[in-house]
Amino acid sequence: MGDTVIIKKRNKYYTGKLWPDLSKRLGREGRALIAVSGGADSMAMLHLILPPEEDRERIVVGYVHHGTGDHADQAEKHVRSAAFSLGLKFLANRVNIDEESVKISGFEAVARRLRYQSLNKMCESTDCSLILTAHTLDDRSENVLLFLFRGAGMAGLSGPRERHGNIWRPVIHYTHNDLIEFLESIAVPYIEDPSNQDLRFTRNLIRHKLKPEIVQKFGKGAWKNLANSAERLESSQAILREIEVEALEKALIRRKHRWLLLDTEALLLYLQELRVRTLILCWELVKNKESDSGYLPRSTIRRLLGIVHGNPGESTELPGGVSVRLTTSGLVFNGITQEDAVVWDMPGSVVLADGTKLVAEKSHRGEFSGISPYPGSVEYVDAGVTGDSFHVRPWREGDRFEPLGQPGKFRKVARVIKGTDSRSINVLWIAESNQTIQYIPGHRIAHGCRVRKNSNSIWRLTYTTPDNISSEHKE
Numbered sequence: 001m002g003d004t005v006i007i008k009k010r011n012k013y014y015t016g017k018l019w020p021d022l023s024k025r026l027g028r029e030g031r032a033l034i035a036v037s038g039g040a041d042s043m044a045m046l047h048l049i050l051p052p053e054e055d056r057e058r059i060v061v062g063y064v065h066h067g068t069g070d071h072a073d074q075a076e077k078h079v080r081s082a083a084f085s086l087g088l089k090f091l092a093n094r095v096n097i098d099e100e101s102v103k104i105s106g107f108e109a110v111a112r113r114l115r116y117q118s119l120n121k122m123c124e125s126t127d128c129s130l131i132l133t134a135h136t137l138d139d140r141s142e143n144v145l146l147f148l149f150r151g152a153g154m155a156g157l158s159g160p161r162e163r164h165g166n167i168w169r170p171v172i173h174y175t176h177n178d179l180i181e182f183l184e185s186i187a188v189p190y191i192e193d194p195s196n197q198d199l200r201f202t203r204n205l206i207r208h209k210l211k212p213e214i215v216q217k218f219g220k221g222a223w224k225n226l227a228n229s230a231e232r233l234e235s236s237q238a239i240l241r242e243i244e245v246e247a248l249e250k251a252l253i254r255r256k257h258r259w260l261l262l263d264t265e266a267l268l269l270y271l272q273e274l275r276v277r278t279l280i281l282c283w284e285l286v287k288n289k290e291s292d293s294g295y296l297p298r299s300t301i302r303r304l305l306g307i308v309h310g311n312p313g314e315s316t317e318l319p320g321g322v323s324v325r326l327t328t329s330g331l332v333f334n335g336i337t338q339e340d341a342v343v344w345d346m347p348g349s350v351v352l353a354d355g356t357k358l359v360a361e362k363s364h365r366g367e368f369s370g371i372s373p374y375p376g377s378v379e380y381v382d383a384g385v386t387g388d389s390f391h392v393r394p395w396r397e398g399d400r401f402e403p404l405g406q407p408g409k410f411r412k413v414a415r416v417i418k419g420t421d422s423r424s425i426n427v428l429w430i431a432e433s434n435q436t437i438q439y440i441p442g443h444r445i446a447h448g449c450r451v452r453k454n455s456n457s458i459w460r461l462t463y464t465t466p467d468n469i470s471s472e473h474k475e
Helices: 019-026 040-049 053-058 070-085 099-105 107-125 137-149 154-158 176-185 202-218 220-251 272-286 298-308 413-418
Strands: 032-035 059-065 089-094 130-132 252-256 259-262 315-318 322-326 331-334 342-345 348-351 357-363 378-382 389-394 429-433 436-440 458-464
Touching: 019 053, 019 130, 032 040, 032 107, 040 176, 053 059, 059 070, 059 107, 070 089, 089 107, 099 107, 107 130, 137 154, 137 202, 137 220, 154 220, 202 220, 220 252, 220 272, 259 272, 272 298, 272 331, 298 315, 298 322, 342 348, 378 436, 413 436
Parallel strands: 032 059, 032 130, 059 089
Antiparallel strands: 252 259, 259 331, 315 322, 322 331, 342 389, 348 357, 357 458, 378 458, 389 429, 429 436
């Protein structure tokens, strides 16, 4: 079924037409995952990509089941059958779409995020270096209108890109009708998704109502020109991405995993458009990758710009579990939340969300002289007081503990560490046991867990920052 070469429209389309291009991208031994939904676009892509039989082990067909009922079941069977008939490896994965997430971000956005997560997992499990998706010229034209209505900037208007990370969209220059005609020419069936006719989805409204009006009033060329404009914007977008990365490098003071500190004075040297792009880039770097958030609304961006011009202490919350706070040191983007809390069993080690490593080892009085040679980084505590595990979590506003050498005085952690208020505090972890803060990694221990003369069991606690992080955050 898939090997027959059928000439149509002066050899414009034929089975395997795109394989030489993919083969070059993969190299001699590389493999690719082809995302196939069973619809016309992805089925056509599958046959346009189809390699000779001796190379078919280099292709994996992936299907993501969205749990949407009979259609999804039928589509999975169809794709599985097609893959087997062509001698291709097939993988399927089912995702669960949470209703609460749908209320926040919409079904399409949540489904898209879960779909790409699933495809990336399939890609890793099969040693594939590329994921192929069947976005077409029509998708690009629809995207331009969709994002224009949202008031999007260049980034939104230029998508979807032909190549982005490990994603390649080989049929981005083909129209949906082109692919339908190709499938008909080789007698390959496909499954029509009924949701594509649902006018409650904005994209379908554009596709079935607005597109015909545009083509009728301005001609078929007008529809294609929308996609052409997006492609030109993509080239400009690539140049601006290089500039925004350069701006971030100049304004960046410190960075950890899911946390960074930005020099606002350096940022203000750039035009507002570049400030916005740099702030968005900061958010993308620190946000929770598992979140539903794909973009920042205009209202949020305006709020961010206001904080850049504001006073220390001003803050806001962004999608993806990111908090932004203007401090006396700069603008802090913090993607570390209370959900990143962990249990640190002792003896043993734990790596925290920002890459910090904590190690607990058994010690003895002969090793401990009474004063730690490296306060904060190496500490000794009474295991009889702390117990055999710590609950390690991010610092919270209002946290109090009893500092070493100050018995009976429970003070705010922020003031003890910085000698100032919480507006200046940066990344900080709290280790507690028995509902009491016992240790602030990198800084100091509590008075109550100090080693005493009668301490029978002692823990030696070691704090190590990530290799790329300077110890200056312990100021």
